[in-house]
Amino acid sequence: MPTTGTPTSLSQGSRTSGGIGESTLRPDGTLKVTGEFAYSSDMWHDDMLWGHTLRSTVAHAAIRSIDIAEALATPGVHAVLTYDDLPAPVKNYGLEIQDTPVLAHGKVRHHGEPVAVIAADHPETARRAAAKIRVDYAELPVVTDEASATAPGAPLVHEDRADHHSGHVPHPNIVHRQPIVRGDAAGAAARADVIVTGDYVFGMQDQAFLGPESGLAVPAEDGGVDLYVATQWLHSDLRQIAPVLGLPEEKVRMTLSGVGGAFGGREDLSMQIHGCLLALRTGKPVKMVYNRFESFFGHVHRHPARLHYEHGATRDGRITHMKCRIVLDGGAYASSSPAVVGNAASLSAGPYVIENVDIEALALYTNNPPCGAMRGFGAVQACFAYEAQMDRLAAALGLDPVEFRQLNAMEQGTLMPTGQRVDSPAPVAELLRRVKARPLPPEQQWLAAGEEADVRALPGGLSNTTHGEGVVRGVGYAVGIKNVGFSEGFDDYSTARVRLEVIAGEPVAVVHTAMAEVGQGGVTVHAQIARTELGVAQVTILPADTRVGSAGSTSASRQTYVTGGAIKHTCEAVRERVLELGRRKFGTYHPAWATAELLLEDGKVVTHGGEVLAGLADVLEDEAVDLELEWRHRPTEAFDLRTGQGNGHVQYSFAAHRAVVEVDTELGLVKVVELAVAQDVGKALNPLSVIGQIQGGTTQGLGVAVMEEIVVDPVTAKVRNPSFTDYLIPTILDTPTIPVDLLELADEHAPYGLRGAGEAPTLSSTPAILAAIRNATGLELNRTPVRPEHLTGTGTDSSGTGTGTGGRTAP
Amino acid sequence: MDFLRPASWEEALAAKAAHPTAVPIAGGTDVMVEINFDHRRPEYLLDLNRIGELSEWAVGEETVELGASVPYTRIMEDLRAELPGLALASHTVASPQIRNRGGVGGNLGTASPAGDAHPALLAAGAEVEVESVRGSRRIPIDDFYTGVKRNALAADELIKTVHIRKADGPQQFSKVGTRNAMVIALCAFGLALHPGTRTVRTGIGSAAPTPVRARVAEEFLNAALDEGGFWESGKVITPSVARQFAMLVSAACNPIDDVRGTAAYRRHAVDIMARRQLGWTWEQYRRGGHPLEGAA
Amino acid sequence: MRVTFTVNGREQVADDVWEGESLLYVLRERLGLPGSKNACEQGECGSCTVRLDGVPVCACLVAAGQAEGREVITVEGLADYARRRDSGVSDSGASDSGRSGSGERGAEHPGDGAGELSVIQQAFIDAGAVQCGFCTPGLLVAADEMLERNPSPSDADIREALSGNLCRCTGYEKILDAVRLAAARQEEAV
Incomplete structure (x- = not known):
């Protein structure tokens, strides 16, 4: 096999039951401590080329011209691509709003935006070629904060917006705005004994995962491409990649490579499309690896924020009301800004009982670096501010800051500012x-x-x-x-395929999902769930890829819940099939098959009372039960655009x-x-x-x-x-x-x-x-x-x- | 790019004479960063790793002859008594891995104002022995730094040895950064008491275009200690003297605002470090009058 | 240029090396040893830590040509290196630890392979010190070398020795646990 570093299955046995609640060890632990675990930057292929990105050196400029002739003529250079080389009518991508050009189109909107990509026989050849590309920039004025972005006559970061938020935002340089109004904040303020206001600033944080953005794109004989990459959500990548390549999704086969941390920074695309474009153009495998400098431009960051808060309280320490205004800087492209706005708004009151609120959160388009998902996602910025407010309120009231918080703490049954219980x-x-x-x-x-x-x-x-x-x-x-x-009404589901079969006399569960293991330990927990539900010791976790349905993103603290839920759900269905098989084979031998609630434990079918009815090996013999099912959590609703109400x-x-x-x-x-x-x-x-x-x-x-x-x-x-x-x-x-x-x-x-x-x-x-x-x-x-x-x-x-x-x- | 691998010092000098643009590389901790990030494409790299004598040191009567490539790890572990200020500074250099590779020659060759060794060298007193095929010369450390990332080396010269005065009294070094390890200096300060000559020397890093001494502060303190009979009595230095000294050290700074910090903070921090170090070194002097090892 | 040096006890030759390449690049891209990681390539993260003639260094800051004729130990050879050290065998013996890096080892059984791992490697698994694992190879090389010098480190010693190795996942607590565990197990074994 010419490609090295392709992911392998992780098989793990367990001497204990190895089910949920135990601190079982990582199935990829041995690979990771021996240096054999293949991360996306470790991929290697015979005859592969190295991809490289030329990025804008200015934040906002019209591109008058791009001259690639000299770069293209450099020995060892196989391709130089610009916007003009994009093969399909679709030339933009984006998580929610497709506002991000694959390569700059007549304009750059932030420092470090990709302008051209190069494939060459060595990274240094590619770098030298990139240095020979002449881009003629005509610099434009920049907008960098709310004042400059919404000033009269401010340059628009995106002209002619037609996205689904453009109709309700007060200015085209505002990506999305979410007010939440509940109760009567003004009236409650009049009843407050103390009022504390504060203005807060949250700086721009980087995910700073250690494994650089990287991957390997291998052109296939069917005109498609096989892409090995580190990401948080394979299927979301796929939906954005395939249209730009002009390929049907089934011709873009994605496999998760080893991921060196993510923390939100891999929810957006980095080198995925660029690598595929170069591979398809050159007919050769193309590896791309960002260095750390480039990594700071190659992924979105946590939104910096300016937050204004007002809280009131009565002398006995009860919060009367809260007003806040949260301005998030989304930078040049939308990424997940709309969802970050929704989170910031709906969680802006913190874990407290506050009946009267007047909340506004918005994200700007500016010429700053694009911002999107990072661990905590809008809730982090708000928490920084409202917790400072809590201390100041407590001080103003002469109360202990912890006791004051406890006095106002929410509990089960509390209503959120959105009206959700x-x-x-x-x-x-x-x-x-x-x-x-x-x-x-x-x-x-x-x-x-x-x-x-x-x-x-x-x-x-x-x-x-x-x-x-x-x-x-x-x-x-x-x-x-x-x-x-x-x-906010997103259809948040996951898919799990579970196969139960007997190998060498021992029942083995094979679990296949597209969940991105980014270090969080999903593979560990998923194996535990399979052991608990199917009563087997041996579990094999297949590499995550797009041959199985979407698992959703490894973000929002959701994979144990949602993909874990999908595995549990699928295992339950597999168990029912197994019991069906058992009933057919052995049902006549023991009445418990028909009546009792049966479990799978230690490789056997047992009754609730622990009586063994049959071994799984005998039930299954050479048959495999193999199911792929979707599972979703309870549905949610969108927030009302004017009042912010909604579950x-x-x-x-x-x-x-x-x-x-x-x-x-x-x-x-x-x-x-x-x-x-x-x-x-x-x-x-x-x-x-x-x-x-x-x-x-x-x-x-x-x-x-x-x-x-x-x-x-x-x-x-x-x-x-x-x-x-x-x-x-x-x-x-x-x-x-x-x-x-x-x-x-x-x-x-x-x-x-x-x-x-x-x-x-x-x-x-x-x-x-x-x-x-x-x-x-x-x-x-x-x-x-x-x-x-x-x-x-x-x-x-x-x-x-x-x-x-x-x-x-x-x- | 050509990679030159001289096997001896003479070969290295010949190579540097033949290729004056050649960039010497020893620990690589500066040069390789610039190459990896495409900031620099030298025509020639001149590898000094094979020249063993550059990694050796000798302790003499008056000075330590420190090879340009002696790793910081060795300085902080093996030369704490002779070069306490430099040993403390070495301990603050980047990370253990970097300290295993980098040496004083690299700091001097790069001549970045943020190099950790500079304040300690300035405070201790040192001469930099440089050599070319034309011959050898010794550059006093006070004359070595000529501008931002510029030094007194000629194009065909290489740094061979640093002759550093052995400590005859307490020395200290501190640097400020926004992390508790592996951090580039926002600013740094070194102080050496020289009871033998009844003088003090200072060094300031990252707070001016080059590493500098605070000469006015030194002269003030020399005079104050002398007039007050402090060297003989070993009594506690008057707080007003310490404050004035620290203020004058701070006044010797000429810092800028940059992404790591503000000029105002640098002036402020140098003031604080100077005052604290005067307290630490003087206390060491009072307790024993002999050079003590750094607290770290 | 050609560079010849010893990696994990085995002589390696790399041809057509560009003079600006680092030891890290040669290990990863030319010798099929991608275990040493490329997180920052500026000496600020320690993920590429290898031992160069026994001394922990950042492989990203060693010019490939500087490795000529020298001995390098990477994470791929760590278990073998530790085994030879513990059994008192000198470094001279060649051993076959230059793996292909293909990751084709299939089934792994934590615990079952304990005999193949060094004490520090096993301790990292057992203590939960591995999450994404990108920092792990460099940390293992650095921690193993520290325990070689200082078999009974204090917490402050561990922190100082590992202060050149960034980890973004764990908050370092479990890494400290792992090093403490390895030290304790080594002491038991003596």
Whole structure:
């Protein structure tokens, strides 16, 4: 086989029952620790070419001309493609709005937009050829924020919009706007004893997955293409790729390669179409691998946001009302901005009982980098702001911030601002109680090892900036609410094919879905579900591809719920077939076949009482039961475009954090000492995995609290830090211990009572850290990430990072 | 691109003379980033890895002769007593993997104001021995940095050895970054007490177009310590003196706003680091008067 | 140019190497050893950590030509390297660990293959330290080398030794657990 690195099945046996609730180990673990697990960038094919992308060097410009002649004449170059080479009438793609050109068409709208693609025999040949392409840009004025985007005469990022949001938005540079009105906020404000308002800024965060965007496109003899790629949703990719190639979907065969993290950043296409175009044009396999610089341009980021909040409360600590306005910067293309707007609006009140709300959320089109999905998806930005408001309200009332939150905490039965009733456990007050009850880490832990300060335990770490001077401890709390699954009436389903057969005398379940395993452990949990439902030890998980129906996206905390649900559902149907077979073969031998509720356990058909009726090997013999079924969660509704009312979400997920920080108040450096989490996961299908998810999500929240931000120049709209040298993510020395307290309160509507878990911890981590830093410093800190200049009153607006408010000069 | 692999120092000098545009590569931690990201396409790469003497050091009476390619890991582990400031600075360089490859020669060759070694070299006092086929010369560290990412090397010269004065008193080094490890300096500061000459020396990184000393601050402190009889008495330095020193160090900065931080923050942070380090080094001096190893 | 060096105990020759290629590129794209990962190619993530003459380095920052005549250990050879170290065999013996990288090993049984894995590799699986796994190869090489130098590391020692290896999935807690577990198992084995 000339292609190497194609994915293989993952087969795993289990000495224990290996079913749900156990911390079974990853079936891909051995491959991953030996270096044999094939990621999309590891693919290799005899005679393959290397694809390369030429990207715009300016943010907004008309393209007067593109001269590719010299590049094309470069020895070793096999193809250079521009917009003019696109083979089909469809030349745009997009998740919801097809507004993104496959290659720039007469105009570029953001820094780093793909303009041309090259295939060559070596990456360096391709790079040198790209440098010879001459693009004549006529620069256009940029819009970079709400004021410039909606100013009279502002340049339109997209002229002639005809998408389904264009009719209801107040300006063509607004992608989507969602108001939510419930109760009487103005009337309630008049009754409030205290009113707190605040303006908050959330910086642009990057998913910063480690595995670069990459893949291999192999042209096929039937004129189609086989594409191996790292993505979050194969079928969504397919729906966007095939029309641009001018191919029917069945001729674009997609297989999931190893995915080196995703976190939302692989929901949109990156190299998929480009790789296929080059492969089809050259007739050769084409591999594309972005480097880290390019990766910062090759995927969407988390929406930066400006949020204005007003809350009121009565003297006894009850929230009277909330008004908010959330402006998200969607950048140059829509991506998933509309859904992010829906989330930000519908979750903007947080996990609190607030009967009177006046909410508005919108996303802008600007010439900034496109923004879309990232873990937490609109709920993260809102949580940062409303949790700051909660602390300020509590302070204004003279109440303990945790008690104040508990007093107003939602519970099962509470109505959301959308009018939707929360119809499963919502243990908000209990989660807060648990993180608060935990003992605090010892003071001055940098002296734990002896008299000399261990700088590794101090703010600044190895940089040796303090031996304890200026260091002040702070403690902060936050809690958040996230929806699980796709919302607003989206037909959110998954498909599972399950085959049960006997191999070498032992029953084996084969599970085939298109679920993208991106590291979250779906393959582990899916095997556990099959074991539980079918009573087998051996499960084989087939590679995810488009030969099976869609699994939906690995996002929105949904795969354990939805694809897990599909596997459970299909296994149940397989079990019925097996029992049918058994009844036909053995029904006459034992009355229990006809009457009892039968189970599959340990490779046998057993009664509820545990009596063994037959072995699966005897029931199946050489027959295989093989079913492919779809499964969907309860339907949701769209939000009303004027009032925002509607049962838009299927499930909510809650986590609370307590952050303990030490701040060098003179230098403005922060050491997070501990981040305690409590989260309700409904049912921990795999405790080891779900704790890993919670710790990982918590750490991404830490990153955006104190270091992570893509800095875009406000004048040129160019990205200023597209590298891991200047876009910093937490190292192991920045990350504290993260004790996790799991609650398992079943949601009766969900498979096994589980609750989607991946995102909630990313929400409250950030505001808890901000609260702790405020607690240590007394500063207001209305923006995240907090940088040293914000803690020392040494910011400047010209840095493009903003200064927040409340800068205080250090003593 | 050609890859030149001299097997000896003489061959390296000959190669550099023949190809003055050749880019020396030792640890590769700067050069390879530029190549990987297509920022640079040198005509020649001149590999210095095969020249063993560049990775050796010798401790003499007055100085340490430090080969240009001695990895930072070795400096921080094996030269803590002789070069405490540089050992502390070495410990802050990037990551363990980078410290295993990179050496002072790379910092000097690149001459980025953000190089971690510079403040420690300036504070300790050093000479950079460079050589070409024309001969060898020693450049005082104070004259080495000539501009942003520019140094006093001629096109045919290579850095061979750095002669660093052995510590005769406490030395410190700190740098500020927005991460607790693996971070480029927002700004950095190094301080060395030289009880033998009753002087102090300083070094500032990332807060001016080149690494610089805060000479006015040094002169102020030298005078203040002298006049107050502090070297003899070992008494605690008057807070107003420490404050004035820190302020003068900060005044020696000429920083810019960039994506890593603001000029105002850099001035502020250098002030704080100078004040703290004066406290740490003076306390070490008072306790023993002998050079102490860094706390890290 | 041609580059000849030893990888995981076996001599390897790469021809037609462009002078600007890194050791990482040669390992991944020319020698069929893609276990060392290419997350940043600027020395900021540690995912390409290999041992060059025994010393952990970022393979992305070693020019291919600089590897000439030297010995490289990658994650693919880690288990074999650890086995030879533990049994006191010197490094000179060649061994067949240069795998094709085809990932065609099919059925894997965590736990069942324990004999093939080094202590640190098994500990990463058992502790749940692997999620997407992209950082894992570099972390394993770095952690194994640290345990070689420092068999009983404190948590602060572990954090410092691994501070050059970014992980985006785990929040590092389970990685710490894995290294602690490996240290404990190594001590038991002594």
